[in-house]
Amino acid sequence: MPTQSPADPLPRKTLTAMQTELAEAIDRRTVGREHCTTAIKSLSLSRRESVTEPCACVVEPSLVIVVQGAKQLLIGDHAYAYDTEHFLVTSLDLPASSQVLEASPDKPLLGLVLKLDLSLIAELISQARLPSPGKCSAEASVGLGRISPTLLEACSRLMALLDEPADIPVLAPLVKREIHYKLLKSDLAARLWQIASMSGQRQRIARAIDWLKTNYAEPLHTAELAAHVQMSTSSLHHYFRQLTAKSPLQYQKWLRLREARRLMLNEDMDAAGxxxxxxxxxxxxFSREYSRLFGAPPKRDIEGLRQTGDTRAVA
Incomplete structure (x- = not known):
């Protein structure tokens, strides 16, 4: 009888068992909470007990894994659905909407988010002398990969460290390094190479985003921003929209409105202030654009958030 090669995928039942174990670990740490930070920097957990309408959010460069249920990320006209079969990787700070597709009180959606360390990915590519996987076929800043037992196993060990807090400073960096390495061996290798290199237009758009995040309250002169990141105005518009599904002005407006929402909710500032x-x-x-983004005028929106206790969109 032929034996299974170590490189062969493990049986589906093994993958399912690993997901069940990881789901139990996330479940016991998230009871009563939709979002949970952890003692491991860059690792957070999520729980949803019902399907939802799209909710505005900001997406940082991250690995997102769901071990129970299903979600989708909406960026512009594109929808990226992920579940127990697929993980999600994002590479830029993006305005997006998140929607829960499968969840119930008896079987909540459970998942984890690990912020990516782009410098670590670049270091691993160089250190391990990994062969180039070729060009990435798309310029989008979001990718879907297929869940593997080896990736889940490393994530399980990272989660297990939460029960051994004294070991986190020593062992968590090692496990996170392994997870990044596993991603470079996944079917998203080409996209991760592209992300890590941050070459060409993607690097310039990342710099433009950093500038906007720091200077969102200042008047935006697109020609000056284009010169700052060494692009023509037309190229800045083209690639910015391609990677973020927004123009630079729309992105600045989104940053302004989210910050205004935070100021009103968390610092009791009135709408005009x-x-x-x-x-x-x-x-x-301001009121018109706020209502267009959040679906209600500022005062009514903030009152609704306070009644429901929903602060996800202003975190």
């Missing part, structure tokens, strides 16, 4: 704080000169324009 928040509007001026984030760079708006016209309170009426």
């Amino acid at each position: 928040a509007a001026f704080q984030v760079g708006y000169e016209s309170p009426s324009q």
Whole structure:
């Protein structure tokens, strides 16, 4: 009888058992909470007990794994569905919407998010002398990969460290390094190479995003931003929209409105004060654009958030 090669995928039942074990570990740490930070920097856990409508969010460069249930990430006109078969990788700070597709109180959606260390990915590529996987076929900043037992096993060991807090400073960096390495061996290798190199237009757009995040309250002169990142104005618009599904001006507006929402909810600032704080000169324009993004005028939206205790969109 032929034996299974170590390189062969493990049986599906083994993968399912690993997901069940990981789901139990996430479940006991998230009871009563939808989002849970952990003692391991860059690792957070999520739980949802019902399907949802799309909810505005910001997506950092991350690995997202669901071990029970299903979600999708909406960026522009594109939907990226992920579940127990697929993981999600994002490479830029993106305005997006997150939607729970499968969840119930008896079987909640359970998952984890690990922020990616792009410098570590680049270091591993160089140190391990990994062969180039070839060009990535798409310029999008989001990719879907197929879940593997080896990736889940490393994530399980990272989760297990939460029960041994004294070991976290020594062992967590090693396990996170292994997870990044496993990603470079996955079917998203080409995209991760592209992310790590941050070459060409992607690097310039990342620099433009960093500038906007720091200077969102300042008037935006697109030609000056293009010169700052060494691009033509037309190229900046083209690649910025391709990678983020927004123009630079739309991205700045999104940053302003999210910060204004945070100021009103967490610092009790009134709408006019928040509007001026984030760079708006016209309170009426602020109210119109706020309502368009969040579905309600500022005062009604903030009252609704306080009644429900839902602070996901302003975290």
